[in-house]
Amino acid sequence: MKAPIRVLIAKVGLDGHDRGAKVVASALRDAGMEVIYTGLHQSAEQVAATARDEDVDVVGVSSLSGAHMTVLPRVLAALRAAGREDVVLVAGGIIPTDEAQALLEAGVARVFRPGSSTRDIAAFLQEEVARRRGAGAA
DSSP states (O other): OOOOOEEEEEOBTTOOOOHHHHHHHHHHHHTTOEEEEOOSSBOHHHHHHHHHHHTOSEEEEEEOSSOHHHHHHHHHHHHHHTTOTTSEEEEEESOOHHHHHHHHHHTOSEEEOTTOOHHHHHHHHHHHHHHHHHHHHO
């Protein structure tokens, strides 16, 4: 029996809007994933420490404050520093297309913008985690 996908949903920095993060967390639970929600106002280092301590497969960062170009690179660096560069990092929120492309080039696995289907998010995570778990077994 394969282990369930473990997902950490995080709100980093001063962003106080978490309705979307909670909707995604609920949908991922409904899809059979184990979901941990950090709550508001986390630092990149807190997110990485939780990812390490909870042994998650995925970190999802919700960003509605416009700080994504600062926050997400910091989360990537903190995950590397915590020895968790294997984690799938995804982002969601109000992120312009050109900035989403820059984040993808920096190492974010996928950016989900407004209107993204929770089914599409769950399917992407299932496929990406399965791919990475398969690569680790080889």
